Amino acid sequence: MPPNVNKALEFIDAAHREDPNIVQVNGESIPYELHYAQKMSKYLDLHTPYADPLLVTAARAQHFRRWEVPRDSYPRTKAGYLAWRAFLKKRQAEQVRQLCLESDYSTDEADKVAALVAKEDLKKGEGKGDPDAQIIEDVACLVFLDDQFDGFEKAHDEDKIVSILQKTWVKMGKRGQELALAMDLSDRAKELVGKALAG
Known part of the structure; x- marks a missing residue:
């Protein structure tokens, strides 16, 4: 990666390391958002080897400082959830844009990364929006299935989980769907x- 991209990734990971939420990964304690960012990078490499540096930056910066605005800071309603997500996307995009500028990205490059973090030009279906935004969406869905699904599934009834999986599926492009089907999921997740796909 170019020096300015490496500099940005170092800044991003330094922020992730400040996450007070710790998870155990292979016997090692790691801040959750750093773990999540590493998963995003892993699945980006699988999805799109040799991805553009701006895409690499945006993938690594997903959930940037998300722990600072917990879900419970908004009402536990659908409207509250949507408002929380909208605020986070805008906040994260602005913070990452500034970080990119401080890492010697051009204004256009920083704007592009911010747009990807905010998923500004994401439209369902192949070829309808920014292809890079679709890649970020695919990768986020893959990380959800790999890293979050089993815990999430236990907290909700089956009908809701199947509905969420159906919505997740249609968000993904063809490449993302192919990788999802090839994942080594738990037996319950596979079921x-x-x-969801039969529905």
Whole structure:
């Protein structure tokens, strides 16, 4: 990666390391958002090897300082959830844009990364929006299935989980769907994915 991209990634990971939420990964304690960012980078490499540096930056910066605005800071309603997500996307995009400028990205480059973090030009279906935004969406969906789904599934009834999986599926492009089907999921996750795709 170019020096300015390496500099940005170092800044991004330094912020992720400040996340007070710790998870255990292979016997090692790691801040959750750093773990999440590493998963985003892993699945980006699988999805799009040799991705553009701006895409690499945006993937690594997903959830940037998200822990500072917890879900419970908004009402536990659908409207509250949507408002929380909208605020986070705008906040994260602005913070990452500034970080990119401080890392010697051009204004256009910083704007592009910010747009990807905010998923500004994401439209369902192949070829309808920014292809890079679709890649970020695919990668985020893959990380959800790999890293978050089993815990999430236990907290909700089956009908809701199947509905969420169906919505997740249609968000993904063809490449993302191919990788999802090839994932080594738990038996329960495979069962629910099967029900979602059959519905």
